[in-house]
Amino acid sequence: MSFFGVSLDRPGHSVVLTGNEAVARGAIEAGVSYAACYPGSPTAEVLPTLARLGDRFNIYTEYSTNEKVAIEGAAAASFAGLRSLTICKADGFNVALDFATAICLSGSVGGMVIMVGDDPAAHSSVKEEDSRFLARTANLPVLEPATVDEAKEITKSAFDLSEKLALPVVVRCTTRICHASGDVCLGELPQMVKQASLSRDQKSITSALFASFTKNKLKKAAALAENSPFNFYTGPENAKRLVVASGPSYTYTAEALEILELAGSVGVLKLSTTWPLPEELILKHLKTAGEVIFAEEVDSFLEDGVMTLAARHWEDVGLIKFYGKNSGDVAGPGGPFVGELNPDIMTGCLGKVFGVSYTPPEIPNIQEARGLIKNNLPGRELALCAGCPHRASYWALKTAVELDGRDVIVLGDIGCYTLGLRSTGYNVLQTVHCMGAGVGMASGLGKLDRFNFRQPVISVVGDSTFFHSVPQALINARYNQSELLCVVLDNETTAMTGHQPHPGRGVNAAGLQVGRVEIESVLTGIGIPVTVHDPYDVEGTTRVIFRLLQEKGPRALILRRACALVSVKGKKKDRVYVDQELCIGDSCGCARFCSRVFACPANIWDNEKGKAHIDEAVCIGCGVCASLCPQKAIVVERTV
Amino acid sequence: MLASQVIAAAAVEAGYKVSIGETFGASQRGGSVMSHVRISRKKTYGPLIPKGHAHLVVGFEPLETLRILMEYGCFETAVVMNDRPNYPIGCLLGEDKYPDPAIIVEAINRMVAQNQVLAATELAKEAGNPLATNMVLTGALSGSGCLPFDSQYFINIMDTLFTGEIKELNTRAFRKGLETVRRDQG
Numbered sequence: 174m175s176f177f178g179v180s181l182d183r184p185g186h187s188v189v190l191t192g193n194e195a196v197a198r199g200a201i202e203a204g205v206s207y208a209a210c211y212p213g214s215p216t217a218e219v220l221p222t223l224a225r226l227g228d229r230f231n232i233y234t235e236y237s238t239n240e241k242v243a244i245e246g247a248a249a250a251s252f253a254g255l256r257s258l259t260i261c262k263a264d265g266f267n268v269a270l271d272f273a274t275a276i277c278l279s280g281s282v283g284g285m286v287i288m289v290g291d292d293p294a295a296h297s298s299v300k301e302e303d304s305r306f307l308a309r310t311a312n313l314p315v316l317e318p319a320t321v322d323e324a325k326e327i328t329k330s331a332f333d334l335s336e337k338l339a340l341p342v343v344v345r346c347t348t349r350i351c352h353a354s355g356d357v358c359l360g361e362l363p364q365m366v367k368q369a370s371l372s373r374d375q376k377s378i379t380s381a382l383f384a385s386f387t388k389n390k391l392k393k394a395a396a397l398a399e400n401s402p403f404n405f406y407t408g409p410e411n412a413k414r415l416v417v418a419s420g421p422s423y424t425y426t427a428e429a430l431e432i433l434e435l436a437g438s439v440g441v442l443k444l445s446t447t448w449p450l451p452e453e454l455i456l457k458h459l460k461t462a463g464e465v466i467f468a469e470e471v472d473s474f475l476e477d478g479v480m481t482l483a484a485r486h487w488e489d490v491g492l493i494k495f496y497g498k499n500s501g502d503v504a505g506p507g508g509p510f511v512g513e514l515n516p517d518i519m520t521g522c523l524g525k526v527f528g529v530s531y532t533p534p535e536i537p538n539i540q541e542a543r544g545l546i547k548n549n550l551p552g553r554e555l556a557l558c559a560g561c562p563h564r565a566s567y568w569a570l571k572t573a574v575e576l577d578g579r580d581v582i583v584l585g586d587i588g589c590y591t592l593g594l595r596s597t598g599y600n601v602l603q604t605v606h607c608m609g610a611g612v613g614m615a616s617g618l619g620k621l622d623r624f625n626f627r628q629p630v631i632s633v634v635g636d637s638t639f640f641h642s643v644p645q646a647l648i649n650a651r652y653n654q655s656e657l658l659c660v661v662l663d664n665e666t667t668a669m670t671g672h673q674p675h676p677g678r679g680v681n682a683a684g685l686q687v688g689r690v691e692i693e694s695v696l697t698g699i700g701i702p703v704t705v706h707d708p709y710d711v712e713g714t715t716r717v718i719f720r721l722l723q724e725k726g727p728r729a730l731i732l733r734r735a736c737a738l739v740s741v742k743g744k745k746k747d748r749v750y751v752d753q754e755l756c757i758g759d760s761c762g763c764a765r766f767c768s769r770v771f772a773c774p775a776n777i778w779d780n781e782k783g784k785a786h787i788d789e790a791v792c793i794g795c796g797v798c799a800s801l802c803p804q805k806a807i808v809v810e811r812t813v
Numbered sequence: 814m815l816a817s818q819v820i821a822a823a824a825v826e827a828g829y830k831v832s833i834g835e836t837f838g839a840s841q842r843g844g845s846v847m848s849h850v851r852i853s854r855k856k857t858y859g860p861l862i863p864k865g866h867a868h869l870v871v872g873f874e875p876l877e878t879l880r881i882l883m884e885y886g887c888f889e890t891a892v893v894m895n896d897r898p899n900y901p902i903g904c905l906l907g908e909d910k911y912p913d914p915a916i917i918v919e920a921i922n923r924m925v926a927q928n929q930v931l932a933a934t935e936l937a938k939e940a941g942n943p944l945a946t947n948m949v950l951t952g953a954l955s956g957s958g959c960l961p962f963d964s965q966y967f968i969n970i971m972d973t974l975f976t977g978e979i980k981e982l983n984t985r986a987f988r989k990g991l992e993t994v995r996r997d998q999g
Contacts, residue, residue, distance in 0.1 A: 177973070177974075187825070188825070189818075189821045189822060189825050189831050189833075320857065320859075321832075322857070349834055349859075349860050349861070352834075352835055353832065353833055353834045353835070353860035354817075354818070354821055354831065354832065354833035354860075355831065355832045355833070355857055355860070356825070356830050356831060356857055421859060421860065424858070424859030424860070425859055425861070427859070428858065428859055428863065432863065515861045515863075516859065516861055516862075516863040517863050517864045520863065533863065533864040533865035533866070534865035534866070534887035534888075535865060535887065536865075536882075536883070536886055536887055536888055536890075536924045536925070537888055538923045538924055539883060539924060541920075541923050542879075542883070542920035542921070542923050542924045543920075545916055545919055545920040545923065546879070546912045546916055546917065546920050547912075549909075549910065549912055550876070550879065550880055550883075550912075551876065551901055551903050551904055551909035551910070551911060551912075552901065552903060552909070553843070553844055553876075553877070553901040553903075554843070554844070554901060554902050554903055555842045555843050555844045556842060556843030556844075556901075556902040557842065557843070558842065558843070589842060592842060596902060596903075596906060596908075597843070597902050669842070765907070768905050769905065769906055769907045770906075772902055772905050772906055774843065774899075774900070774902070774905070776905070777900060777905070778905075789943075790934060790938075790943035790944075791899075
């Protein structure tokens with residue numbers, strides 16, 4: 174839908190785009206030539222948007238194996254005079270950081286923009302991280318849009334800024350920009366000729382000697398920030414009460430002040446250039462302010478910067494009371510450094526600081542309603558989809574581990590399969606950290622035998638995770654002779670982030686067939702014996718895992734079966750149903766094994782009939798549950 | 814998610830400014846999903862609706878409808894909802910008990926002045942595919958008369974956004990929702 178809006182050649186016209194699409198449009202309008210990413214929520218949709226338009230606008234788009242390779246390729250394009258865009262989530266920026274801290278010294282040529290998507294409240298992440306601190310460590314300017322429209326304008330302007338400074342620029346977005354939608358005013362589409370050029374005389378050298386040049390670039394960035402059109406002030410002149418805000422928190426603040434009827438008496442300094450800070454602009458407002466409150470996510474980046482600035486100029490700014498995360502005054506239910514902000518939290522915090530009380534409109538009969546349902550509102554935990562091959566894999570793993578009986582340690586990693594930590598995955602996994610960490614840790618555990626550690630170790634990784642960072646850890650395990658079983662759950666896609674392809678799929682970002690990089694070949698090349706099995710064959714998989722647990726040395730098992738969501742899209746499904754004569758309900762003694770224990774969302778219980786039932790709106794026809802029913806009451810009608 | 818995009822596109826065609834706040838990714842692996850859609854003639858608002866300020870709640874599932882309404886609704890909130898439960902894994906495992914859907918509807922009726930309940934998944938099946946439930950509910954929303962623009966904008970948008978069989982299915986589903994609500998309102 175919005176893909177239609179992203180490529181529209183109607184300058185001045187407004188379309189509704191998601192934040193990610195807005196960033197893509199901004200890059201297109203700036204004449205971007207090279208875009209690379211490893212898929213990470215909330216930024217995953219930027220690259221496929223550019224990829225679909227790659228031919229039309231002459232843009233090379235790439236799914237890189239990881240964010241370090243992505244940023245390196247993008248830097249190369251910049252070095253050759255082309256404009257490049259690297260896209261990642263905060264966790265991905267961690268992976269790219271080694272290079273980012275180098276390129277600030279060697280400098281960029283063609284405009285180089287790094288779009289980093291932070292995830293306050295960790296909607297699709299294992300942690301909340303504020304990447305602005307890392308951008309500062311890497312000596313890179315940070316621009317933060319507050320709205321979807323700004324995301325486009327700021328991304329476009331970031332390329333110009335990068336070329337002015339010969340320094341990459343970070344455009345820092347959050348989930349409430351990336352996955353939000355809003356009106357975007359379209360600009361002109363580019364008419365340029367894109368020509369790569371690189372001579373033998375051009376150097377890109379990282380050296381401590383260049384640190385002072387980089388610091389001067391940041392001084393120049395700060396001077397430019399003083400006049401940035403993306404910073405603005407609204408409210409009374411010489412406001413004694415001031416809110417300093419960045420990102421979507423600005424919109425929450427504006428709305429909160431409206432609700433509290435304080436918009437006329439409280440000033441709001443909205444900043445989009447949050448590193449380096451426009452010091453003169455900020456000081457101008459600090460001089461008249463007596464109370465300053467900070468609205469930002471995730472951490473106290475702006476707050477710390479402004480307070481340090483105030484401390485350096487204490488004689489000019491005088492006594493100011495600061496309210497923010499450090500004072501605990503700006504905080505959601507989880508505390509000041511936890512969770513995202515929203516209009517309600519800002520209304521509560523601003524109301525408290527400024528002494529204005531506010532109660533949201535309530536539902537008069539809410540207590541009656543609560544009474545009717547006996548205050549019972551069950552939570553909704555994350556769950557693997559119906560037919561997910563990981564469910565079958567975890568079933569087999571759990572069974573094999575129990576049969577083994579030696580307290581097998583099972584380490585997890587990042588992907589849909591991380592849900593193996595929860596009841597939907599039978600609580601099989603006991604660790605999760607970051608991409609590839611499970612294998613690194615397994616390699617370590619596998620060397621603790623001299624300290625009387627005898628438990629077998631299994632590390633579970635996905636196929637996309639494998640290509641991201643696993644071979645390094647497996648080479649380590651082989652080289653250092655560590656005992657571990659690496660189980661690769663190969664569902665032939667990067668599922669959690671939206672089914673992007675990866676090297677094992679043999680399809681690239683442009684949708685072209687390219688040779689597959691086979692996981693088996695990589696493992697064999699490392700010298701690790703590999704077995705392959707279909708997880709839907711739960712019994713067979715259980716046997717294979719048990720057998721492998723008895724073997725020695727580093728070894729791998731690939732459990733290969735396509736993601737359920739991908740395999741049924743647009744196809745006819747096998748019909749699976751419960752034979753109502755064969756199912757004997759609770760008198761079976763299986764304790765509702767299919768719905769209660771196997772717990773696939775398609776296995777439900779018909780309370781009226783007192784028997785198992787398959788929810789045909791949800792079932793994809795994999796038939797795994799059929800092999801588990803003790804009465805053989807679940808029937809699979811194979812039509813495919 | 815698609816429903817919010819369709820509503821937004823129709824609103825923009827009708828000359829409104831739109832903001833949507835929602836989450837993709839992990840939250841869609843069986844967790845609670847909510848989309849906030851904000852429509853205004855004058856302003857572009859932030860992506861999240863403040864508590865108690867929702868004018869409309871479109872609920873795809875009874876438990877989630879109740880949950881969201883309790884947080885974002887007020888007496889004037891109009892509700893359009895599907896009657897079909899989607900059991901959270903906690904309920905499947907027997908750790909939690911899913912409340913009787915009829916009682917959930919009763920509780921919602923006590924809370925708000927206007928509640929339109931429909932068997933949206935059944936209507937979607939009649940239209941050809943249970944996955945078209947979202948379009949049935951979009952049609953129902955349009956039929957409720959609570960939006961400041963009429964159903965023709967939706968029809969036009971679906972014509973632009975979809976092609977072929979998908980367009981046929983979605984349009985059929987939309988019309989079923991629309992007609993059911995108009996019929997019930999008499």
